[in-house]
Amino acid sequence: MDILQIIDEKVPAALKSLYDIDVPKEKLIVNTTKKEFEGDYTVVTFPFARDARKKPDQIAEELGAYLIENTKDFTAYNVIKGFLNLTVSDDYWKHFLSRIKEDTSYGESPKTGEKAMVEFSSPNTNKPLHLGHVRNILLGWSTSRILEAAGHDVVKVQIINDRGIAICKSMLAWKKFGEGKTPESEGVKSDHFVGHWYVVFDAQLRGEYAEWQKSSAAQQLLESKAVKPENVEAFFKKYKNDYFNEYSELGAEAKDMLLKWEAGDKEVRDLWRMMNGWVYKGFDVTYENLGVHFDKLYYESNTYLLGKDIIEEGIENGIFYKKDDNSVWIDLEDAKLDHKLVLRSDGTSVYMTQDIGTAKLRYQDFGMEKMIYVVADEQNHHFKVLFEILKRLGESFADGCYHLNYGMVNLPSGRMKSREGTVVDADDLMKEVIQEAAKNGEAIGTLDGVSEEEKQKIFGQIGLAALKYFIIKVNPKKSMIFDPSESVDMQGQTGPYIQNAGVRIKSILRKLDEVDFDDLNGYESIHEAEKELLQMLHAFPSIIKEAAQDYDPSHLANYCYALAKGYHKFYNSGLSVIRAENQEAKAFRKALSTSTLNVLTSGMGLLGIEIPERM
RNA sequence: GGUUCCGUAGCUCAGCUGGAUAGAGCAACUGACUUCUAAUCAGUAGGUCGCAGGUUCGAAUCCUGCCGGAAUCACCA
Structure with a gap:
């Protein structure tokens, strides 16, 4: 017991x-x-x-x-x-160790039968994935794995924002200026290729806007708004969106394209399919490199009309009400959430409508008890409202909804801004950390005899461990400062440090001759460093439960570090495994090492981090 | 202005439902490799836990009020 x-x-x-x-x-x-x-x-x-x-x-x-x-x-x-x-008593610890030493699923809870859906990543299809997505993906992935380990059946999904004005911008720019170029013809990763045209669109728009600012229409606008000369620049900066909607030719063309898309115009739809195809092909590579995958993809192009019928029904039930102008609202004042629009006066839906419909669709698809949305904290309000509405609609899963909100990822220089080109690209980032791992690895020289192919695999594992651990160790709630130079650190509290503990154990186990595990029962006087490891191993199941309960993988990340640190300490404490003082000590330490390796492998695995054979 | 989140060492972060003298890593300095992988270990130094009250045997942790920062409060997505 x-x-x-x-x-x-x-x-x-x-x-x-x-x-x-x-x-x-x-x-x-x-x-x-x-x-x-x-x-x-x-x-x-x-x-x-x-x-x-x-x-x-x-x-x-x-x-x-x-x-x-x-x-x-x-x-x-x-x-x-x-x-x-x-x-x-030492007997208790020895029994404990005997029990877990060969149990590779130690720490996992039995199946509860409860189904949980986790939504994460959910990118727009107009540009490649960036650092912000990486935090989202790592959180979503590890939370999914942790929930699985805690006994839930987990469905990993994303909602892909594949329609709307953003993708039309990329499409329009390619159509106007692309001269039929393709990712293949340019030799560019296909999602980056599409992202390029989004940038081109913005550059063209800015050029057009700058010209327009000199026009008489612009001057008239300034006069009518009584903008002082010293405020002109600030005014135009703020006015950009209105310009796009009211004056811009490019804006008009993009919006026209969106309307044609909605009308099902064949040419626009074909273009849309082609460019989105490029984006998905690129995303697939990024996901693969990050080591994540999904069970089901939802596309906004299929869901953006959902929810309207639910609203209509809700009006009859008195959950929603209609204003004189025909717009539909819900009164959430008693939940301190004000009133929220759910259908525009022209009858079209807003984001909220769509999310209500999508939630219901997902419930029909999977019948989940829990629904976890991994979305940045800028949408806290949105989800509070969504969950409240689902509750009032009487959805059974409403109480199981959770917004796993996380803080923004900022750079030491401040916020990432696409306009200033400071957005950290996910593919570039992975490449950099892997290069850094390779540089370090070559310098240390521990892999000198290993084949080039094997080396590349290991450097990949190490680099990704550094990156992933750096991000996942921080409490999701906190906005984090991402210093690229620190993210490639491989010493101290890092992924590679933890991997190194595992690699040490693997190395020992490779060299260790046959040992009878039963001998460990005869081991006398457990040392302090050994005791510390036992206590930490003992805590593993409760750490997983806690991480699952709090939807917080950082608990587990910090635990893995503490465990690795404990092993490094043991390793350096003079208590040798291979040259143990007797068979009993050898059996005990082998079991202790094996158990530590198992827990590190499981724990890091739940974070999406692998432990290589050597490093 | 309302709501929510955050504020702990120079920097990046831990600190569980309140528990003993607040902990790690980085950076700095000192030591340990013919040893089971030194991507490691041992050590030195570094603190008014934003501020002020309150709750109690006990508060970094809970409550209130300030101060500072972030997000949000669209017939945008």
Whole structure:
């Protein structure tokens, strides 16, 4: 039985027997004992003092004595200022180690049968993926894996924003200026090729806008708005969107294209299919390189009309109301969310309408109990409203909806801006970290005998580990500063550091001769470095549960680092595995090393990080 | 202005439902490789946990108010 369960049961029983008091669960605080004190687990006795009408020190003393007396799993205790430090028997630890040493699924919970859907990535199809997507994808992917490990059935989906004005801009620019060029003809990765035309469009538009600013129409506008000369520049900067909609020729053409698309115009649809095809082909490569995939893709072009019928129905049920101008709203004031428009006065839908419809469609497709949206925190409000509406519509999964919001990724120089060309491209980024890993690897020279192909694979694993870990170790809620030079760090609290612990173990296991695992039961006196590892290994299942419950992979990332650090420490502590003092020690340390490797492999695997054979 | 999130070492971050003297990494400095992979380890130095109150045996953690930063509050997507 799990030692923490034993404490959970025995301590209340002891208090009942000693003082005839009943302690509620939340008053029982158990921590791992701090390094500077003797013991493994600590019970805090302050919360019992009032009911027991005794001093904490005395309670701790009596409780400790009782536990030693009545359980075989504790061998010693000490009391310091109301803290009862318990020492767990070596036998318990040896049994624990025997149990997990060959269990590669250690840490996973049994299947709950509960179905969870995770939506992540969900890019627009007008340009390649960038650093912001990378954070999103890594969060979504690892959260999916963690939920699986916690026993859920997980469906990984994305909604691809494949229609709208943005893609029309790329399409229009290619049509006008592309001269029939293709990704193949230019030798460019196909999503980057499409992104190029988006940039071209913006450049053309800016040129057109600059010209227009000198026109009489522009001057008239300035006069009518009474813009002062010193404010002209700022005014035009802000006015750009209005210009696009009201004056721009290119804007008119793009909007015309969008209308034609909606009308199903064959030429526009063909162009759209071709350019989106290019984008998907490029995305596939990026996803593959990142090591992620999806179970089901939803396309906005198929879902953007969904939800209208739900709104119509909701009007009849009094959930929505219609204004005089025919627009449809929902009153969410009692949920402190104001009123929200769900259908425009011309009857067309907005984002919210579509999301309501898509949610329902997904429920029809999969019948999930949980629905996790991995979307940046700029949309917090949107999701609050969405979930509230789903609740009022009586959707069964509404309570299981969760917005996994994460903060923006900024550069040391500030926000990424596409206009200023500071957007960090996902493909470039991966290439850079892998190059850095290769540079370091060649310098260290540990792979000198390895084939070139194998080397490239390993450098890829190391580089990606550095990048992924750098991003995933940060609490999602926090906006993060992404310093490219730090993201390629391979020392200290990094992915490669953790990989290195695993690689060390693999190297030892390769060289280790046959050992009878049963011998570990005869091992005497577990050392401190070994004990620390055991305690950390012991905590693994609860770390996964916690990460799943909080939808926070960073817990797991930090845990993996602590475990790797523990192993490096053990490794350097003079306790040799191969040259262990006897067979018992060898068996014990082999089991300890194997277990650590298994947990590192599982834990890092849940983060989407592999541990290479050597490095 | 309303709402939400954030503020911990020079920098990047941990710190679980309140628990012992607030921890890591980077950068700086000192040491350890004919050793089981030194992408490692041991050590030195670095702090008014934004500020002020409150709750209590105990607060970085919970509550309130300020200060500073971010996001959002569209008949945009």
